[in-house]
Amino acid sequence: MTILELFTPLFLLLPLIGFRNVTTTIQDNALRSPPTAPHLVYTPNTELTSRLIEKVSDTLYIPPYEPIPDKMEHSYMRSHEIKSEEELNLLQSVDGLVVFENLDGEYLPDYLNYTIHLRNPHHLTVMTRRRDYEHLDELSESFLRVQWAIDSSFIKIKANTDEDLQNITMKELRSNVHQLALDRTLSDILFFSLIAVTFIAPIFSFTQIMLRMNEDKTTGIQEISEMAGASSLMICLSQLVNSFPPSLMMGVGSSIVCQLLDIEANPFITFTGWFLHYMTVIAFAFVLSYITKTIWYTVSISMLAYLATWFPAIIIEVGSFTIIGLILKGLLPHAPFIWFIHQIFVASELGVGIDFSTWSGEFHRFDDGSRSGSIRLSFIMQFLQIIMCFLLTFYLELVRPRKFGIQRPWHFLCQKGYWEKPQMTECDNLMKINQDPAYEKFFQQPPEPAIQAVDIVNLQKMYRTNTGATIYAVDNISARFYEGEITVIIGHNGAGKSTLISIIAGMLRQTSGNVYINGLDTLTRQVDLRRKVAICPQSNTLYPDLTVREHLMFFCMMRGDSMEKAQDYAEEVMKQLDLYSKETWTPEKMSHGMLRRLQFGCTLCGEANLLLLDEPTSGLDVEARREIWDILLTLRGHRTVIMSTHYMDEADILADRILGLHSGIIRCYATPEYLKKAIGAGFRVSITTRQLPDLHKICSVMREMSPDAELSDKILRTLVYEISPATDMECLLNKLEACRSKLDIESIGIGTVTMEEVFMK
Template sequence: MGNKSPESPSTGSIDSEIKNQSSRSYFTLQVKLLMWKQYLLFSRNLKSTLFQIFTPVCICIFLVLLQQLATYSMSTMTDKHPPDLSLSKIPKCYGSGCITLGIAYTSPKTTKMSEHILSYIAENNDLKINDDIKVIANNYDDMIDYLAKYTNRTQTCLLLCTGPFKPPPNPIYNDTIVCDMDIPEARLFLYSILINSTITPLMYFSGFNSPQPVDYASLAVKRSIDEAIISFYSNGKYNNTIKTNVQSFPLPTNRWMSGYDIVTAAGAFYFFIPPMVTFVVLLIEIVREKEYKLRHGLSMMGMGHGPYWFSWFLTGIIFILIVSNSLIISGLACVFDLFLHAPYPILIMLFGFFSISMMCLAFLMSTMLTTTKSAYTTSYAIILAGLVLQFLLSNIDMIYLIYGDDVATWIKITRVFLALYPPFNFAKAFGDIALKSSSHYSTKSKRWVSGDDYTWSDLTRTIHATVQGSNVTVPSTFITFMILIGNSIMLGGIAWYLDHVLSSNRGTPDKWYFFLTPRYWGCKRSNRKVSSNISLQDLTTNFRIQDPSIISSSPLMLTEPGVSINNLGKIFKNTKLCGASSQIHAVNNFSLSIEKRELLAILGHNGAGKSTLISLLTGLAKPSYGSASIFGLDIAEDMKEIRKILGVCPQHDILWNELTPREHLILFGRMKNLPYDRVCKEADEKLCQVKLDYVKDKLVGTFSGGMKRRLSLAISGVGDPKIIILDEPTTGMDPINRRNAWKLIQEMKKDRVMILTTHSMEEADVLSDRVCVIVDGMLKCLGTPLYLKNNYGDGFRITLISKTPNDLCQLISRTFPSSRLIDSSGGSLVISLPLDRKDEIHSFFLTMEGYQNHNLRAHIEDWGLSNTTLEEVFMRVTGKKEQSH
């Protein structure tokens, strides 16, 4: 533990220790720790985890329901014994202005036959003439014009031949038709029925496999007309109704639909969903750690980037295996032919290779996205666009056509780009396996045929087929699997590159050509040390007071620094699309040395550069110029080794809401390669010191802001770090817990270098060995609190209470010439006396004790004496203090 560490060794021994530690393998340990952390996160986000695992089950159950629905729908299309229906009376046409039976004559005159037919139909069908039955025309042309003008007004139209007429042009008979034809031994009456096809049920309403629909109203009209004709010619002797039955043609089984398999037809669409759920979960979780600086927190405590990504890769592989097996088991339970006839290893490769490629795409997207909100939006957009494309790619014939022997050049180019799209390769491989192992539609047989066992030889066989008359040569399924592996390598490689060069990922981006440098591949020079000899000129360059005698009298000249900063600077460039670019010097030519066993407090207003300086020292930002070393290790070259001896309490809490305080301390402690027993003991002690032992097993997500700050403070000291950096550690704490935190900090600073940034002058005064003030990125003053008060303060501050403040003020000016009035209000005077005027200070005390200047003492009712505060020094140095004269 920090407060029980032995005497700090020399710089040489520190270097030796670091070299010995770097020779050990941290990789396996860090991967185990990160996997343990992710196990806790996913086990406590149980809903999300179960959703991933049971999505395949829901998909398979849904496919079973769709298969049952499809089977039922096909059964309704088959009717080998259609019903025998008896025709009844003519149905009435209901509706405003609707005519049940429209009558038209071929000539203006009527005949006895036509009059008999109308009266018979009306009497035997309960219809009214001039209401349900209405004469609409006296010739053929007028009838056609009427029907065209009044559409959907006439249910059935009857054309009675009452005089000769010439029919419209037709391929059968074009001569004049004479109604009164004398045929021996035959009686003939001509009529025609016109059917309103818009009222007749449409074909797609009556079923896919049904014949043309029957107009039962027209058949009833024909039966009634025939009865009327028989009645007319029999002189009323025949009054029996003609019994008429109607039966549709039998509906046979449709070859195109019989044996339809939903898995073959749409499996590539639905089985696309479970891997995409894993893709979304991984993308969101990685970006969440990035947005809330959780990855940066792990990096600052010594985590390597390799173990970080490898742990997420293992996490993804575990979920892929679980989800893929869940899908296979569900498919077997639902008795899908694809899963019954294809070998298990091939199915695992099918779903596993596709899922791995989508996992690598998640890694790639996570390097470019910075917020969880953008991750949600992007992932859902990818899924929606993918579902649309996958719906098209579910048709394996369409995929095979792309591999045609005589396709256009643009199709060949499209084929190359589609090969870079993992869902396309998945749909192609799925279709290859489904065409052999599952029921599928045979273009050769024009029907659905049963599947057969899919063998290992089928996996490597080139596919030759004829699709819609075109010969195609399709790569084998094995080659498609290799392409999926290539997709994973390509996406993973791009993710690896972007993770190095984008600043939002590692904090300090590498050059675009980083992989070409020998240093990246481990060929680097030995750890170089930055010189700790900072000249007096460097120290006085940016000081408000530049008197060397004043500086040399302060404890600034260090012989063995733990931290050495030499002309360090950070420039942020504000690049504009139009107009000149600007630069912001967040840290400007900063030089400083901090010795061991010392706590340095850094003061500065908001935006002064404190957090930027911390980011430079912890490796979250790369310096624009200058150098710095920590225990002889260069921050530009040896940050990996520095982080092994570094403890950080960042400005914003870097904590997982799903973990407990004890788990946090164990995670970060083990990250320092400390034994488990020691870490557990140290975790309990740290939690007791920050008064969190009573909630050590509670989730951090339930903590208040102050409790989280105390936990962050405890984390910074775990693992026995040689240097601890605290960025505003007591923000949000109540006074009692702030005092406890101060006590812990004072215990932690033994045998260590500590850097503390704060806005609390009291905190800096109590804790610091030295204080430095930063203004606009530049070091303005440096020294012990007392040294700064003496050199930048107003000397002794004296408060006087008087009923005659004006008279008192004049007397003080005459008695103590070097005094200066600071404030006068409400009968109270505040004056200052310089520390170097010892004679006046001595005289003042004699006056207050009543030994001299009795007239002056008579004007004073009460008085008080204090030294200059650190806050006044800060205000003066930063230029915020109004000068009074």
């Protein structure tokens, strides 16, 4: 998970916080007077009014209001009449007048009656203290501050206390048409802004999940992990957990933004709504990752797939007149979230708000009058979508694997064998080595006694080309591999070596036939065989974010080793494979040779009884190859090793038995020594002369000592003869030494036939 993937939701939500300041400024300019307390005067001037005004000034933290003579009260309110100079000066210096109607006695009354007269540059507004206001939109903040101060001061004097006994919550109620239109416009802007953020924020996570899942399946790293002991469910959950942080960020950020924008909704409910929506998007990504089997154009395909998930909810009205219709439409991608966001906005505008007492209510209806699902139903449907997507992912994982993986039929859930644990199959009577009679001499009888480790019975793997032609990568072969032996598979490019190893490992499904490992069928008992088999694939399949040490420890622990044992093993292997100085390197920093060594080291992790090595020394230098040879030779007798190679000297040195493939058919299966004898290979004698050799004289001497001697090669002054193993080499060499001057011989060399020559024959 990248930093961009984690913080994208937060980056997109931040501008909406600025939107709050804009809306607040518009409302302040349109509705509110300056927040400072107005300069007022009062009448009548009595002991009770003076006492009350003193308390009001303490409440508002302002100097006490001044009284005016009773005779000027009537003049103040007649703003249209011509006033005296004294009256004009007073009128211009104050903002209003408070007239107390029942404070002229000796004691405070039980009820206070007063009138507040506020003025503006054009007219005098009379606002009387009463319970029912007909024009609440005309009340300014100044009036509400003065009214609250007078009321609370009166209560304090009456109760003989300085504590605030009156708590008032003020909410603006607007009846002005223009203001309502402005509010609705701002609400619509906020609504569609949140929709846009919700649409854009998951795109990066959606794309990354599709890309990671395609890479894991296409490169085979998921299959390698499963063979190390990780289940498909565990791998799926790891991808899901990797998506939790951005989902949490989206939920927390959206909840905070809703609170800052004064959307009346329980923070936990808003968090849950956006979190569930983000997780449904992730769940859709898991399902849609099976659209393609390659990693080409994955980003473009994922973008189009994400847009496609929104089309049903945009084109189809997601409301319904019946509960059944709501549930059916709630299965559409994003439809439950559209219910959710409509409900919280409408409930907030109505002043109801959303909490656990109102979350099952339906406050919104669509333009056609259809119902919108409640927030509780929205949560239920989103959770149901997540479960359905992951069940569908499990199904597609089995019926539509990528390049690697065993494909099951689409109806496998209906097959009895899927739900029953299969019995161990005895394959002694099933196997029959099929071979061309012309190559019968290249097959050796198995050693006695020998314990079979792997049995291949009538195995076939067929591919069809784009033109419809049929190609058999493995063509109806049977063979047996023995416990504790190193078996080397040789063959030309395209002979079927990698295909055979992948089928044995369970990474490919055969067209027909069976493979048994310790008597267990690899098709039906794959889970039981995972920790018994380890594979080193032809292409490096490593985790891009793990270091060398972490790779080795990871595969050890996946196969059941403890942390301490995994650390000890990592130390040992890094020293053996000369990787100790690179322990903190990630794969992107390493050369191909280093990656092959690391891949080989990961294969040795744990206690796997069967090691499958597909060209493990490909691309390594001579020294590194020798190091791997030494490690493999130490495993002989302890683990069963099946490996492929193009190096004939490697096969000659390591192999207990060599299996030769040609176009998917087994052409030889025997020990190296047996194969050399089978082709009649004996010795090779090379003769180099000082001048151009006399071919007739040298051939006469060679045939005199070995009638079967054949000239196999001639290079300038060097002649190479192949001699049968029955030849007396001591006599031959003595004869050549005696004729050295006669034949003008400069040097004589002798050697045995190599596996490369056997392979060519």
